[in-house]
Structures are given as C-alpha cells and as structure tokens.
Amino acid sequence: MIIASWNINSVRLRLPLLLGYLRETSPDVLCLQELKCEDAQFPRMEIEDAGYNCLVHGQKSWNGVAILSKGPLEEARRGLPGDENDAHARYLEATTPFGAGVLRVASIYLPNGNPVGTEKFAYKLAWMARLNAHARQLLAWEEPLVLAGDYNVMPAPEDVYDPVGWADDALFRLETREQFRSLANLGFTDALRAVTDAPKQYTFWDYQALAWQKNKGLRIDHLMLSPQAADRLKSVTIDKAMRAKEKPSDHVPIRAELA
C-alpha cells in the first residue's frame, strides 16, 4: 500500500502533472492540498478515468483538500472539528480498505500563520491545538491511520536551509514546533524521520530567488503515522524530481509504503 501526499498548488493548472504522477508512481492513496477550486471545478472525470475514486473538500480561490484512492472511499469528516466559525477547507478524513481492515487517512492543509504577531499566527496555533485534540480521539480506533499533508512546519533545524534566518517565521517559531511535537508525543511517528536522520530532506522550494537551483528548501510536508501504521512502514520517498518538471508546484509529493 503506497500512500502519498502532495500540495499541488492549483489542481486545475497542474492536472497534466497529476495524471502523469498517478500513471508513473501509481500510489494507492494520494492526499492533495491547495486545490484552489470549488468542488464543481475539480477535474473528477479525468482522475476517475485514471482509476481513482475522489473525495473533495474544495473552496473558491484558496485552500481545498482531496483524497484519491484506487479503492472505495468512505468519508469520515469534512472540516476540522473544534470551531464552527472556521470556514477554511483544510481538513478531509476518510477510510479505504487496507488488507483485511481499513486505512484511515486525513488530508491536511495546515495554516501558514504569517505574519507572526497577527491573528493569522493565532489561527495557526489554535488550528494545531484542534488538530491535536482530534488526533488524540482518532488514536482510540487503534487502526492504521495516516495524517498526511502540508503542515507548514519545519520540525527541526536540519529541515530548514537557514534555521537562523527562519527562526521568527511562523513555520519555524518555537510555539509552532512545540505544537507539532505535541502531535508526535500523542504517539504519531514522522514517517520520514523513521527511515533517515539525513538533513535537507526538503519537500518545498520557493518559486522566488532561485530557491530550487540553490537547494534552499524546507521540509514541511509530513506523513504522521499511528502506531498501527508505523509498525507496517517499509519505506519513504520524496519525489524530488517533480520540482524540476515543466510548470511545477512549489511542493513535491512524499509517499510511504505500508506492508
């Protein structure tokens, strides 16, 4: 079972790249973020023709998350609980068959939070607290669970090309990393860090200032595994070559193989 996550930065503009990825890499499950379209504009037919079922939580202009699976998808939750006034489309959860049981998966687009000191940063931290509260509930299922997505968090200095320069950014502030650590401390495994200690395992390079060419990247896309998923982890791959394609997203997919 291959499960992948990719911040696609406009699913409509990136459709040819997405179809190529599905064809070449053939993940069983793919979580997408930053669709930047409403449900009705989602290219469902083309993706279904490629052999995938789709669950979509879209929004006009910004945000938007989806889950694609070769198997049937049963929606578990649309939107993160804990704030009825939060209208951002940043969370979608579903189950899909896995072996004799099911895999539970969430597609997560965590708020950016910049600039620090504004309501945007407060929203990010509150959103992370809500995620942690919900994740704690999900662990009670005691099933393979993957919280996959763009966390907009670099967990440690080796995940940033310039940790000193980024110290006061919302993606790297101590409060942000503290919330991310709380998620891990509930019992979730950062899949990439379970297979390597190597620094510079980036998943994002800014479009600006030749960031890709200079390898000025960030590791902000993560697969967080419940104990039952972590026990079945075989490998993790960052599909870095996707950043060198024509009209790329600024993020690349990350995927894990579960036995």
Next chain:
DNA sequence: ATGTCGCATTCCATGCGA
C-alpha cells in the same frame, strides 16, 4: 533583486496569499 506564482477582480493591471 521589491527576485515568483496562482487566483480574483474594479478585468490586460493590481491586490492578496503563499
């Protein structure tokens, strides 16, 4: 290098979010 994208609108130029 105020350096690039994608989306939206007052729509071909500008603002917003990242």
